[in-house]
Amino acid sequence: MRLLVLGGTEFVGRAVVEAALGRGWDVTVLNRGRHAPAPGVTALTGDRTAPGGLDALDAHAGDWDAVVDTWSAAPRPVHEAARLLRGRARRYVYVSSCSVYAWAPPAGYGEDAPVVEGAAPDADRTDYARDKRGGELAAVDAFGTEDSVLVRAGLILGPYENVGRLPWWLGRIARGGPVLAPGPRDLPLQYVDARDLAAWILGAAEQELSGPFNLMSPQGHATMGELLDACVRVTGSDAELRWTGPEVVLGAGIEPWTQLPVWVPPGTDMHDALHAADVSRAVATGLSCRPAGETVADTWNWLRSIGGTAPHRPDRTVKGLDPRVEAEVLAGTGGVSDTTP
Incomplete structure (x- = not known):
């Protein structure tokens, strides 16, 4: 598998990269270069908030089986990256949050619970819930519902936190x-170890899953x-x-x-x-929690x-x-x- 991780040097992104390398995948990362990438990756440098921040990605030859995007600020960078990558990647995995649900979701809420209103895929920064929902909309807007995965994570713990x-x-x-x-x-x-989250994400790419998933341990x-x-x-x-x-x-x-x-x-x-x-x-599609x-x-x-x-x-x-x-x-x-x- 060929994987592109947007980020890839901190916490969840780092866990995804290390898990993919452990499976022998070909991994490319794009980030600002503020932290050393994991050994064995192809490292591209770019600031997604700056003009021309995706130039290195645009110039890079090749395509990918999946993209993993952990962005959590304004949705606009997700919108721009996803639009650039459609046609070059088979699946876009966006690490979202259970915060996208309209407050307050009742105990036992599933992926069909109402989500916050007022989010837009190309918006500037507003608040965390709408930013994450906007990122989801950006991924779906570019890749469609069949080729996008929305990882609605809850509390995430583990190394690199x-x-x-x-x-x-x-x-x-x-x-x-x-x-x-x-x-x-x-x-x-209820939480998820970042490494278990990463393993599920890679499995989702292999299984060609799509749609939203609540991603944390069983209650x-x-x-x-x-x-x-x-x-x-x-x-x-x-x-x-x-x-x-x-x-x-x-x-x-x-x-x-x-x-x-x-x-x-x-x-x-x-x-x-x-x-x-x-x-x-998530459990039915392979989530296992240590x-x-x-x-x-x-x-x-x-x-x-x-x-x-x-x-x-x-x-x-x-x-x-x-x-x-x-x-x-x-x-x-x-x-x-x-x-x-």
Whole structure:
């Protein structure tokens, strides 16, 4: 297979590239050249936001079995790339987001749930949901519904993460001491390891799939307790998880998802939207998700290999809880101590 990845040096793009190389595929990447590409790829340089940013791609000889595009800003660059590549690629895989669904999708929502309105394939930047939906429309506009794949990913974790969710938890737990663990401990989580996402994408190209797919683990694949227990285990720290009820966390003014990454309180629209999607279509077409402990361990090993500080995308919010706020909440409640491995 011949694969073109637009991006290909960070997080999901890097995972796709490494998975494709592992299968012996011929891989080309196009990006701004700010990060070193994986060894073994054909690297083209271009800034999709600048005039002439696709010139290197236009001049490159050959065609591809599939294109993978991870763009997440204004839809216009997706529109321009897809239009340029139609006729040179058989399938366009756009890594979208479950954020494209109209808020708030109910628990168990499938790919036929209503999507946000007001998106356009050639629009300038608006907001994340409409930008991603616009990217979907751009892919379909150029490749049609039969030759485009819309990967509606949810929470993505794993090595190379540059968003700051699992790396923050690992860093916090590695420091040890009492840790504010947002409960309940058995809160079900739904996410996907970037490498499992990449494997499914390559399988979609091989199977010539088309259409939208919710792409995250089955509901309850892991719990908040399993995720944080794994963080304690792999870091080997003396961290003491103190499980604290959602009402206490919210009462302290702590923001779910950002100040306490991954976590959102149960019984809310936010939890239904982020951790309760129907992924049966993806599972039926080959999605397989590794255990949470493996994702945590591999992310920790990667963090240590780069000195312990994860890269952070400048267009994403900074994640994590101020240590002073954490200490104040724990001092007021004590939490429930639980260090069960």
